[in-house]
Amino acid sequence: MSSFDLVLKGGRVVDPVYGFDGIMDVAIDEGRIAAVEPWIDVSQGKSFLNMSGRVVIPGIIDPHVHIRTAGHRNMARVGVVTAVDVSAPMSDLLESTMEVGTGMNVACITSVHRFVREPRPSRSELDRMLDEYLSSGALGLKLIQEPLPHETIIEAIVAANERKAFVKLDCGVTPEGSNINGLRWIVEAVGSDLHLDIAHVNSYCRGQVEDPIEEALEAIHILDGKRNIQSESYFGIINGTNGKIVNGVPLNGTARYCLRLGGYPETAEGMKKALLDGYCKVSEEYRGETILLEGKEALDAWLKMDERIVSFPINIPSIAILLATRKDREKRFVINAFSTDGGSIPRNLIADSGLALVKYGALSLREFVIKSSYNPSRMYGLLRKGSMGIGMDADITVLDLERCRAVMGIARGKVIMVDGVVVGRGGTVITTEEGVKTVKATGLPYDIIDTRECGLYS
């Protein structure tokens, strides 16, 4: 009689937590890991999959994405099994998961800027906002985009810390801007008492203030040993920024910097020229997929867009590699996790670029698993993810090391992607006790976590 739903036969199983690295069989039952052993008879499974020549690891978790609609497909296709949207309102995430979900586990934290009307929200306004986000099902809040005063930023972090809600910050929200000065200020302001997650460290090492390598080394230096701060960095060369024009000038400081870097005037005209030249691109979602438009097409799309997210090729590969691989004296990664800031923007590169580093020898496969699954699971307090011990969620990514690609994604024991073809539907929503009522109402399966257990607080 078969006792497992699925058996994965003969893959190289790599799980740093349990110390596995060898040819093993993995049995899955009712969405959980039921056994990991050198030999499990196929007759014990209702079905089995041959994993020979493949590497089987705990499912990839992308801790920083913007899913919108196409993100579900873009990510599942490249082996992402769990993704955290770090700005959407929860209602958008629930809606897209119901409509075009690809079976991944999804969660979100919501951007303050979407709801802030006055330049300086009061503490009670921030508390009200946090209540609203948590009861909508989100895990906490994100500080991003238009600069807020120093005191407001700190007040928002304190408000989240008091509730032990998740709180993430993009240095673009500081008056110093999205650069090394912004990072320096926030790390100092947070000190050793407050708890904070800092988004995409790469973005502050683009050479706005000093030489980019100097900036990356400084970023590493200031984050080294800060146990109350966690962070991630991405691989993409292109960024994604708000290309909105207000009074003839790009609203966003990063957009202005990108234009300056490319030798374009920091005006609407400069933006148009950059679009026509292909220096600036526009991601457009079409039938659930993302296309990166260039030239005239990009300009036309940009003119029509309400939320004008544009992409410039301004991230520096050597900086991405430095931030991805740097360890402290205790051999822990200074930047906790790989991320992409992808989702809808087509730069979902954890498997492709991360495995290229493994192939090159810059990281071991074990370290790849730590940065792509275990560490991000701890960052969000996803204690049943990030490893393949008995009873853990059966979230698995299967890799083809030779081609540096993810070739299968399994979420909660269900295959969601095979060879780049997405076969999953819907998704499991990760929420807190406070948000469960809202999530339950959608009929989507859900998982309750306690944000007190996320890496910020434990």
Ligand SMILES: [Zn+2]
């Ligand atoms: Zn982002």
